[in-house]
Amino acid sequence: MKIxxxxxxxxxxxxxxxxxxxxxxxxxxxxxxxxxxxxxxxGILRIVVNKPDVAIKVFKDADIVAKITDxxxxxxxxxxxxxxxxxxxxxxxxxxxxYMYGFVEKSSDRALxxxxxxxxxxxxxxxxxxxxxxxxxxxxxxx
Amino acid sequence: MDIRYWNKDVETADVxxxxxxxxxxxxxxxxxxxxxxFYSRRLPSVGINSPDDIKTLDDxxxxxxxxKDDLRQNYPKGLLSVDTSxxxxxxxxxxxxxxxxVIYLSAKDLDAATDIMARSITATGAxxxxxxQNMMSYGLFTGGLCxxxxxxxxxxxxxxxxxxxxxxxxxxxNDFRTTVLHITPSYLLHIHSKLAEYGVKVGxxxxxxxxxxxxxHSEGTRRKIEELFKIDAYNSYGLSEMNGPGVAFECVYKNDxxxxxxxxxxxxxxxxxxxxxxxxxxxxxxxxxxxxHAMPLMRYRTRDLAFLHIEPCKCGRTHRRLSRIxxxxxxxxxxxxxxxxxxxxxxxxxxIPEVGNNYQICxxxxxxxxxxxxxxxxxxxxxxxxxxxxxxxxxxIGEELKASITIKPAIELHEPGSLPAFEGKAVRVVDTRxxx
Numbered sequence: 001m002k003i004x005x006x007x008x009x010x011x012x013x014x015x016x017x018x019x020x021x022x023x024x025x026x027x028x029x030x031x032x033x034x035x036x037x038x039x040x041x042x043g044i045l046r047i048v049v050n051k052p053d054v055a056i057k058v059f060k061d062a063d064i065v066a067k068i069t070d071x072x073x074x075x076x077x078x079x080x081x082x083x084x085x086x087x088x089x090x091x092x093x094x095x096x097x098x099y100m101y102g103f104v105e106k107s108s109d110r111a112l113x114x115x116x117x118x119x120x121x122x123x124x125x126x127x128x129x130x131x132x133x134x135x136x137x138x139x140x141x142x143x
Numbered sequence: 144m145d146i147r148y149w150n151k152d153v154e155t156a157d158v159x160x161x162x163x164x165x166x167x168x169x170x171x172x173x174x175x176x177x178x179x180x181f182y183s184r185r186l187p188s189v190g191i192n193s194p195d196d197i198k199t200l201d202d203x204x205x206x207x208x209x210x211k212d213d214l215r216q217n218y219p220k221g222l223l224s225v226d227t228s229x230x231x232x233x234x235x236x237x238x239x240x241x242x243x244x245v246i247y248l249s250a251k252d253l254d255a256a257t258d259i260m261a262r263s264i265t266a267t268g269a270x271x272x273x274x275x276q277n278m279m280s281y282g283l284f285t286g287g288l289c290x291x292x293x294x295x296x297x298x299x300x301x302x303x304x305x306x307x308x309x310x311x312x313x314x315x316x317n318d319f320r321t322t323v324l325h326i327t328p329s330y331l332l333h334i335h336s337k338l339a340e341y342g343v344k345v346g347x348x349x350x351x352x353x354x355x356x357x358x359x360h361s362e363g364t365r366r367k368i369e370e371l372f373k374i375d376a377y378n379s380y381g382l383s384e385m386n387g388p389g390v391a392f393e394c395v396y397k398n399d400x401x402x403x404x405x406x407x408x409x410x411x412x413x414x415x416x417x418x419x420x421x422x423x424x425x426x427x428x429x430x431x432x433x434x435x436h437a438m439p440l441m442r443y444r445t446r447d448l449a450f451l452h453i454e455p456c457k458c459g460r461t462h463r464r465l466s467r468i469x470x471x472x473x474x475x476x477x478x479x480x481x482x483x484x485x486x487x488x489x490x491x492x493x494x495i496p497e498v499g500n501n502y503q504i505c506x507x508x509x510x511x512x513x514x515x516x517x518x519x520x521x522x523x524x525x526x527x528x529x530x531x532x533x534x535x536x537x538x539x540i541g542e543e544l545k546a547s548i549t550i551k552p553a554i555e556l557h558e559p560g561s562l563p564a565f566e567g568k569a570v571r572v573v574d575t576r577x578x579x
Contacts, residue, residue: 007528009521011557037530041555044530063560065521067528098529 001124002070003137004052008045009065027058033114035101050141070120073135075110093126149262154460164405168433170194176439178224181217208442214244222438235283236383247438255434256386259406260293263392267377271298276321280306285387290325320349327480328360332511335371350374357480359468361579391465399464406434414472425450427472446473478513483548491543497525501562506574515552520559
């Protein structure tokens with residue numbers, strides 16, 4: 001149900017994003033989804049990768065501040081209103097979204113979106129109830 | 144020149160007479176000091192058991208220096224000579240760590256301090272017809288209240304504006320036709336930079352004088368202030384431990400600051416050896432307060448660096464003049480007139496679990512004002528992965544620092560290992576403000 005997202009604390013310094021990405025490349029880790037939350041003086045890079053457990057170790061060894069958080073990846077119909085349908089379900093069921101972003105690629109005719117909820121388990125149960133397709137950890141690894 | 148005296152006899156007394164007065168007052172202070180837990184141990188240890196053991200002013204030098212740390216270690220009551228029922232006022236100032244230092248004033252002490260302040264104000268030519276806007280902070284800090292009392296005694300109309308809210312300050316100046324300001328030089332320059340925005344011209348205001356102090360500044364800064372505002376700016380010197388502003392003040396000649404020697408004994412020492420330096424040579428200012436009995440303080444190391452002028456002043460006052468403050472013999476920082484020590488900042492940030500091992504304190508100029516930036520490293524294990532946490536952490540560090548140093552610095556969070564690490568003597572303070 002849940003998949004692992006890695007959040008990385010980045011200070012606003014030239015080349016810092018490059019450092020992180022090249023470290024992943026060197027270790028043969030592929031980025032599946034990516035988002036940067038930025039403020040004036042720092043950023044939080046959020047990534048979903050094919051090998052999260054390897055990635056977190058690589059970051060730790062490189063003294064990069066990183067933390068695994070649970071997120072849910074949802075398949076969204078790639079048609080006008082596809083995302084809105086899902087958001088309506090979540091709003092009706094009173095589920096709060098903290099942030100969301102898209103995957104780099106899509107699976108067949110569906111777009112993949114990463115959702116971070118304040119209550120991940122509750123959100124997962126509701127999505128299941130409404131037959132909304134959730135991407136498993138296994139399929140992320142195989143993407 | 145409009146030379147006015149508050150107490151002409153004392154201000155123009157010959158040197159012999161001043162020294163005689165100092166000796167009498169010193170003996171009296173010794174009597175009070177022997178009633179305090181601190182000096183009742185310290186003075187007998189150097190053979191001073193009664194005021195009679197002081198025969199000449201040279202005997203003062205038998206007394207060891209009193210350091211700021213002595214005040215901290217004896218906080219809150221170790222230097223109090225009377226019952227608190229005799230005390231009418233306290234003031235505190237920040238210590239080098241969390242423990243503040245405190246001064247106590249009896250009604251008589253406050254009266255004497257007020258009189259010295261009145262004398263300082265009068266020396267600048269200010270008087271009853273003047274309107275003083277007192278822009279130093281009121282409260283535990285001595286700068287606001289002590290000036291306020293002195294100005295009321297002279298009979299000026301006092302506007303107790305305190306610091307901050309620049310727009311209102313300018314309105315007050317305009318509405319009440321303020322003639323004299325008491326203010327830090329950096330804030331005064333900042334106000335000038337704001338006038339156009341408020342649609343006010345210098346010529347609209349009625350300003351004639353400014354008493355500038357609470358932070359070291361150069362002759363160039365004074366001249367700039369005078370030219371921008373078309374006023375006379377007078378340098379003032381004081382410190383909380385010595386009752387606040389008015390320890391030394393410039394007269395109308397604006398040729399450095401008359402140090403009121405009937406109220407304070409000044410010594411200038413080599414901060415490394417503790418030996419007196421000859422008059423005219425730079426060193427650390429050491430002061431003995433002769434007018435405060437509730438809390439005597441003798442040979443207090445101010446850590447301020449300055450020198451004494453030997454040549455007399457044209458105003459006729461015989462009290463020697465202290466140069467402007469040239470620096471500090473410790474690491475105290477003065478940020479927009481507020482004193483603080485790097486150790487205070489360290490104590491606060493190192494107590495916060497989300498903060499890693501390293502920190503850096505940066506001070507820079509932001510226009511006319513000083514800007515303090517505290518940079519800390521995030522402790523990686525405490526990172527929860529959310530931007531919200533980082534924002535909350537920044538506000539928390541800011542609030543906790545404000546509780547300790549009274550001003551809220553800008554906080555920067557950095558990745559571990561990105562700030563200079565502890566290697567021998569780490570440079571924790573980066574002060575890029577132009578040197579005096």
